[in-house]
Amino acid sequence: MPYKERxxxxxxxxxxxxxxxxxxxxxxxxxxxxxxxxxxxxKNKKGNRYFTPEDIENLKIIFHLIRDKGYTLNGAKEYxxxxxxxxKDSHSVISALENxxxxxxxxxxxx
Numbered sequence: 001m002p003y004k005e006r007x008x009x010x011x012x013x014x015x016x017x018x019x020x021x022x023x024x025x026x027x028x029x030x031x032x033x034x035x036x037x038x039x040x041x042x043k044n045k046k047g048n049r050y051f052t053p054e055d056i057e058n059l060k061i062i063f064h065l066i067r068d069k070g071y072t073l074n075g076a077k078e079y080x081x082x083x084x085x086x087x088k089d090s091h092s093v094i095s096a097l098e099n100x101x102x103x104x105x106x107x108x109x110x111x
Contacts, residue, residue, distance in 0.1 A: 012050035035073055061091050
């Protein structure tokens with residue numbers, strides 16, 4: 001059944017869904033939106049923010065730089081400004097390796 005093999009992804013994520021995904025308050029995401037130019041969520045007439053998958057990837061990169069690597073906000077901004085393509089490539093490799101690790105752990109548990 002080919003429809004089960006393909007992962008279904010959304011075109012837009014609400015602010016609440018993004019906050020749950022990253023396990024942070026919505027105010028932190030709004031703050032990062034103001035601080036980082038790469039985050040440009042769509043807004044409707046009521047002002048509700050809708051994040052694209054590209055925005056989600058950018059948020060993952062920002063959280064990785066700040067939480068995991070220990071960058072300051074200004075350091076992370078500077079890093080993204082100078083190395084955006086490299087950071088996207090390295091983040092895609094990291095996420096692929098994490099998915100592979102998760103898969104291998106599932107196989108190990110089934111044995």
